[in-house]
Amino acid sequence: MKYESQKVAYWFFAAAILLLSLQITYGFIMGFARMGYDGLHEFIPFNTARATHTNLLVVWILLGFMGAAYYIIPEEAQRELVAVKLAYAQLISFLLVGVVAIIGYHLNYWEGRKFLEIPRPLDWLVVVNVLTFLGIILTTLYKGKTRTTTAMVLAMGLLFAALLYLPGMIWFDNQTMDSFFRWWVVHLWVEGVWELIMGGILAFLLIKLTGVDREVIEKWLYVIVGLTFLSGVLGTGHHYYYIGVGKIWLIVGGIFSMLEPLAFLAMALFAVAMYRKGEKRHPNKLALYWTLGTAIMAFTGAGLLGMAHTLPQVNMYTHGTLVTAMHGHLAFWGAYGMIVFSFITFAMPNLTGRRLYDTVNGQLAFWLSNIGMIGMTMAFGVAGVAQVYLERKTGLEFGAVQQELEVHFFVLVLTATMFATGIILYIIEFFRYGSPQDEAIGMEEDLKTIY
Amino acid sequence: MLSKSQARTFFLGGTAVTFAIFLGLSWNSLVNEVPAQTNAHLLNAEVVRGKALWEKNNCMGCHTIFGEGAYYAPELTKVYERRGEGYIKAALMSKVPWAPRGRKMVAYGFSEEQANDLVAFLKWAGEVDLNGFPPKPDVKR
Ligand code: HEM
Ligand code: HEM
Ligand SMILES: [Fe+2]
Numbered sequence: 001m002k003y004e005s006q007k008v009a010y011w012f013f014a015a016a017i018l019l020l021s022l023q024i025t026y027g028f029i030m031g032f033a034r035m036g037y038d039g040l041h042e043f044i045p046f047n048t049a050r051a052t053h054t055n056l057l058v059v060w061i062l063l064g065f066m067g068a069a070y071y072i073i074p075e076e077a078q079r080e081l082v083a084v085k086l087a088y089a090q091l092i093s094f095l096l097v098g099v100v101a102i103i104g105y106h107l108n109y110w111e112g113r114k115f116l117e118i119p120r121p122l123d124w125l126v127v128v129n130v131l132t133f134l135g136i137i138l139t140t141l142y143k144g145k146t147r148t149t150t151a152m153v154l155a156m157g158l159l160f161a162a163l164l165y166l167p168g169m170i171w172f173d174n175q176t177m178d179s180f181f182r183w184w185v186v187h188l189w190v191e192g193v194w195e196l197i198m199g200g201i202l203a204f205l206l207i208k209l210t211g212v213d214r215e216v217i218e219k220w221l222y223v224i225v226g227l228t229f230l231s232g233v234l235g236t237g238h239h240y241y242y243i244g245v246g247k248i249w250l251i252v253g254g255i256f257s258m259l260e261p262l263a264f265l266a267m268a269l270f271a272v273a274m275y276r277k278g279e280k281r282h283p284n285k286l287a288l289y290w291t292l293g294t295a296i297m298a299f300t301g302a303g304l305l306g307m308a309h310t311l312p313q314v315n316m317y318t319h320g321t322l323v324t325a326m327h328g329h330l331a332f333w334g335a336y337g338m339i340v341f342s343f344i345t346f347a348m349p350n351l352t353g354r355r356l357y358d359t360v361n362g363q364l365a366f367w368l369s370n371i372g373m374i375g376m377t378m379a380f381g382v383a384g385v386a387q388v389y390l391e392r393k394t395g396l397e398f399g400a401v402q403q404e405l406e407v408h409f410f411v412l413v414l415t416a417t418m419f420a421t422g423i424i425l426y427i428i429e430f431f432r433y434g435s436p437q438d439e440a441i442g443m444e445e446d447l448k449t450i451y
Numbered sequence: 452m453l454s455k456s457q458a459r460t461f462f463l464g465g466t467a468v469t470f471a472i473f474l475g476l477s478w479n480s481l482v483n484e485v486p487a488q489t490n491a492h493l494l495n496a497e498v499v500r501g502k503a504l505w506e507k508n509n510c511m512g513c514h515t516i517f518g519e520g521a522y523y524a525p526e527l528t529k530v531y532e533r534r535g536e537g538y539i540k541a542a543l544m545s546k547v548p549w550a551p552r553g554r555k556m557v558a559y560g561f562s563e564e565q566a567n568d569l570v571a572f573l574k575w576a577g578e579v580d581l582n583g584f585p586p587k588p589d590v591k592r
Binding site: 215 | 472481498499507508510517519523525580
C-alpha cells in the first residue's frame with residue numbers, strides 16, 4: 001500500500017469474512033430443514049434463516065466493495081482518504097444496523113420483500129451510512145491529483161447502487177407494483193451497477209497483476225460496462241414476464257437478457273487475454289488464481305446458468321423453483337463473492353507486509369471452495385429440474401414433490417461442507433497475515449521483487 | 452481499432468438510449484397495464500390489510516407468490532382456487548405448526564379477521580392476469 005488510510009480496508013475485509021461465516025451457518029440450517037431435520041423451527045423458522053442468509057450475503061459483499069474502494073481510490077487519486085476516522089465510524093455503524101436488522105428477523109420484525117427485508121426505519125439508517133461512504137470516496141476522488149477511468153467506473157457503480165436502493169423503499173398496496181420496483185433494486189444491482197463495481201475492481205487487479213498498459217485495460221473496461229448496460233437495463237424484463245404486467249416484456253426481456261451473458265463473456269476473455277499479454281508476472285499467484293477464477297465462474301454462473309432459464313418459454317416452467325436457487329448461488333459466488341475474495345487476496349500482503357503468496361492452505365481454500373460451490377450448484381440444479389418436471393409438467397402436488405427432492409439436499413449439505421472447509425482455510429490464512437502494519441506503507445514494489 | 456474515447460461513447464450512448472427506452476416502457480406498464488391486469492379496482496381495504504399482513508410476517512420467506520419468494524413451501528398464486536377459503540383459514544388460524552404433508556409452517560394462530568384479510572389478498576392475487584403463469588401441467592402421469 002502507498003497511503004496510511006488504506007489500512008481501513010483491512011477491517012472491512014475482516015468484517016466481510018466474519019459475516020460470510022454466519023451466512024454459511026444459516027445456509028446449513030436451511031439445508032438441514034430441507035432434508036427434514038427442522039429441529040430449530042421454533043426459534044429459527046425457514047423464513048428467518050433465509051432472510052438472514054441472503055441479507056448477510058448482500059451485506060458482506062457490500063462490505064467487500066467498500067473495503068476495496070477505500071483501498072483503490074487513494075491509489076488512483078494519489079492522496080490519502082479524506083476523513084479516515086469517519087470511515088471507521090461508517091464501518092461500525094453499518095455493522096450495527098446489520099446486527100439490529102438480523103436480530104429483528106428473529107423476532108418477526110421485517111418486511112416480507114425478498115432481499116429487501118430490512119424494515120423502512122432501518123433503511124433510512126442505511127441511506128445515511130451509504131451517503132457517508134460515498135461522501136468520503138467522492139471527496140477523495142475530487143480532491144485527488146488524478147481521476148482515472150478505473151476509479152470513475154468504480155465510483156459511478158457505487159453511486160448508482162446507492163441511488164437504486166431508493167425505489168425499493170416506496171410503499172405500494174399492489175403486489176405487482178411492489179414486485180416491479182423491487183427489481184429496480186435487485187436486478188439493476190446485480191445485472192447492472194454491481195457489474196460496474198466488479199469491472200472497476202477487476203481492471204485495477206489486472207493492471208496490478210499483469211502489468212499490461214492501463215490505457216488498454218481501461219478501453220476494454222468501457223466496452224464491458226457498455227455491454228452491461230446495453231443488455232442489462234432492458235434485460236430487467238426477464239423478471240416482468242409473469243408478475244401482472246404486459247406481454248411486451250416477454251419480447252423485450254427475452255431478447256435483451258439473452259444478450260446479458262456477453263458482458264460476462266467479455267470479462268472472461270478480457271481477463272484471460274490480459275493475463276497472457278502481461279509480461280511481468282506478479283508473484284502473488286493466489287491473487288491471480290482468484291482473479292481469473294472470478295472471470296470464468298461469473299460467466300458460468302451468471303452468464304450460462306442465467307441464460308439457461310431466461311427465455312420466457314423456459315422461465316414459464318422454471319420461474320420460482322430451485323432452478324433459480326441453482327443460478328443464484330453460482331452467480332452470486334462466481335461474480336461478487338469471488339471478486340471480493342480476489343481483492344482481499346491481492347491486498348493482504350500489501351496491507352500487512354507479509355508474503356503468503358502461494359501457500360498450501362491458500363491453494364486448498366481456492367480449490368475446495370470453488371469445487372464445493374460447483375457441487376452445490378449441481379445439487380440445486382438436479383433438484384430444480386426434477387421439481388420443474390414433477391410439479392409443473394406432471395402436476396404432482398408441491399408437498400409430494402418436495403419429499404422426492406430430500407435426497408438432493410443431502411448432496412447439497414455434503415458439497416456445502418466442502419465449500420465451507422475451503423472458506424475456513426481461507427479465514428485461517430487471513431488471520432495468519434495479522435493486522436495491517438505501518439511498515440508496509442511504500443513496500444509494495446519490494447514485496448513484488450524479493451521473492 | 453477502437454479507441455478509448457470511442458469505447459466511452461459506446462458506454463455512455465448505449466446507457467442513455469436503453470435507459471430512456473426502459474423508463475418509457477415502465478411508464479406504459481404502470482399506467483396502462485397494471486390497473487387492468489391486476490384488477491386495481493378490486494384492491495379494497497381488506498386486500499390491502501391482507502397484503503400488509505403478508506409483508507409483516509414475511510410469508511415470502513417460505514412461499515412464492517407470482518413465482519417470487521422462497522422455494523420451501525407451496526406457490527400461493529392459485530391457492531384460493533386450489534384449496535378454497537376454509538382450508539386456507541385452517542392453515543392460517545392453526546395454533547400448532549400447519550404441516551399435513553410433513554413440512555412445518557409457522558403457527559401464526561391468526562384471528563378470524565386477519566385470516567379473512569389474508570384470504571382476500573390471496574383471492575385477489577389469484578385473479579391477476581399473469582400472462583399464463585403458473586403453467587398447466589401437460590404431461591400425462
Ligand atoms: C452476477 C450476476 C447475477 C446474479 C448475482 C444473479 C442472481 C440472481 C438471483 C439471486 C435471482 C433470484 C432473484 C429473486 O427471485 O429475487 C436471479 C433470478 C434470475 N436471473 Fe440472475 N443473476 C445474475 C445474472 C443473470 C444473468 C446474466 C441472467 C440472464 C442471462 C440471469 C437470469 C435470471 C433469471 C431469468 C432469473 C429469474 C428466475 C425466476 O424466474 O425465478 N441472471 N438471479
Ligand atoms: C455453504 C452453504 C450454503 C448452503 C447450505 C446454502 C443453502 C441455501 C438454501 C437452502 C437456500 C434457500 C432456497 C430455498 O428457498 O429453498 C439458499 C438461498 C440462497 N443462497 Fe445459499 N447456501 C449456502 C451458501 C451460500 C453462498 C456462499 C452464497 C453466495 C455467495 C449463497 C447465496 C444464496 C442466494 C442468493 C439465495 C437465494 C436464492 C434464490 O432466491 O433464488 N448461499 N441457500
Ligand atoms: Fe435479472
